[in-house]
Amino acid sequence: MAAATAALALGGAAVHLASAQASEPVTDMQSFLTDVTQNVDSYWTTTFADAGLPEPRVNYAWIPAGQTASSQCGELGASAAAYCPADDTIYISEQFATAIYDGALDQQLPGSSQGYGGAVGDFAVAYIVAHEYGHQVQHELGLYDQYGTQVPTSAFELQADCYAGTWAHSAGVNNQLEEGDVQEAIDAALAVGDFDASNPGHHGTPEQRATAWNTGFESGDPAACNQFLSAA
Numbered sequence: 749m750a751a752a753t754a755a756l757a758l759g760g761a762a763v764h765l766a767s768a769q770a771s772e773p774v775t776d777m778q779s780f781l782t783d784v785t786q787n788v789d790s791y792w793t794t795t796f797a798d799a800g801l802p803e804p805r806v807n808y809a810w811i812p813a814g815q816t817a818s819s820q821c822g823e824l825g826a827s828a829a830a831y832c833p834a835d836d837t838i839y840i841s842e843q844f845a846t847a848i849y850d851g852a853l854d855q856q857l858p859g860s861s862q863g864y865g866g867a868v869g870d871f872a873v874a875y876i877v878a879h880e881y882g883h884q885v886q887h888e889l890g891l892y893d894q895y896g897t898q899v900p901t902s903a904f905e906l907q908a909d910c911y912a913g914t915w916a917h918s919a920g921v922n923n924q925l926e927e928g929d930v931q932e933a934i935d936a937a938l939a940v941g942d943f944d945a946s947n948p949g950h951h952g953t954p955e956q957r958a959t960a961w962n963t964g965f966e967s968g969d970p971a972a973c974n975q976f977l978s979a980a
């Protein structure tokens with residue numbers, strides 16, 4: 749199954765290789781990525797507990813600018829945003845996250861380069877983190893084993909977008925959303941969508957990705973995200 753050997757990238761940016769060095773000083777972006785990941789992890793820990801499932805466990809590695817790190821899914825680098833099932837690790841390039849945060853990639857992603865959405869702001873980065881964690885949830889639930897050979901990549905991608913939306917719903921319930929956060933996530937989902945439907949790596953169109961995120965956000969129910977696998 750492709751998912752076992754290939755990193756599940758966010759889509760949009762090419763994935764290169766890098767690895768975090770524990771000896772590096774922690775940067776603001778590393779702290780931000782860690783904070784968001786822990787928030788998302790807390791949400792899924794509660795959600796799994798409510799469903800009688802064991803606590804989800806995942807590793808994460810933030811790739812410092814100018815460095816590379818190895819994953820069992822291959823080399824990941826300056827534009828990495830991926831979950832690797834083989835080593836159960838979320839990899840995000842600090843440089844990539846900073847470029848999203850600052851808007852430097854605003855109009856350069858597949859969707860946004862064609863006029864769909866845009867990527868800027870803290871919640872655009874949070875969307876990416878929550879999407880990658882969504883792949884970890886799929887891994888925990890055994891969905892790659894169950895559906896990996898039956899549905900296209902885009903089905904898993906849209907479900908991960910939907911899972912990112914259910915986390916954002918919980919953040920809203922907990923009064924953790926700021927003005928503009930929802931729009932930042934929707935714009936980012938539109939921006940990373942692509943129209944390359946003939947490509948096996950197709951992640952969903954901008955509108956499909958934004959709709960998937962909204963499905964999770966409006967329902968707050970991970971079960972609502974099952975439709976993206978069954979509809980494929």
Ligand SMILES: [Zn+2]
Pocket residue numbers: 756757758759879880883905908
């Ligand atoms: Zn993905």
